[in-house]
Amino acid sequence: MTGFSDTRCPSVLFDVDKETELDASEYQRVICDIAAKAERLQSAGVNQTVEVQEAYVGWVMSRLNNALVPVPDPAGWQDHPRGENVRVFRHRMGSVEFCHLKFGSNGSIPYHDHCDSNGVMRVVEGSVASSSFNIVEQSSANMTLTSPVHVRLSAGDMTSFCLQRNSVHALAAGADGAYILDVFTRLNDDACCRYLQLQPPRKNGYVRAVWSQEG
């Protein structure tokens, strides 16, 4: 039994004016499809295998590819708990969290992982620099990471992570800021976000990190 929230597709998610009503309606269909697929995979008990996760995040990216992402009601935004100059709007459907992020000028989110989740990120406006690691091993005190991969993503670009790939990362927006949609799919009730502090690189190229605190 899980603690996942209701997966029913609500009739209205966003306040929209008449000009953007069709776009918002199409976007709502997309996120309802994603939540329904995640629920089917979870029910089938196959959502944590590498092959299924990679196919799933690829499918999520294809669904988001041409969707126009509306900006949620301003009243629902709050400061990101660990980000600098970042606002967040979270919306949950079943095991899927749709996380809208507004980065101000040079806004950033520090290194963190997404334990027991996979995810897709789409840049809607602006640009961000992303630094990602794979986890080699971890304990209750620290983790060992591969050398990071650094990429800059601009409006329209997408990236993904899953349990076995790029699940530790940090984001930093440029001077013009950025608007980003993250789609996180929880694979079980232990899914969480944990913040990290990186230690100096080791001789073999791996990076050691210690836990900061949950956020």
Ligand SMILES: [Fe+2]
């Ligand atoms: Fe993240």
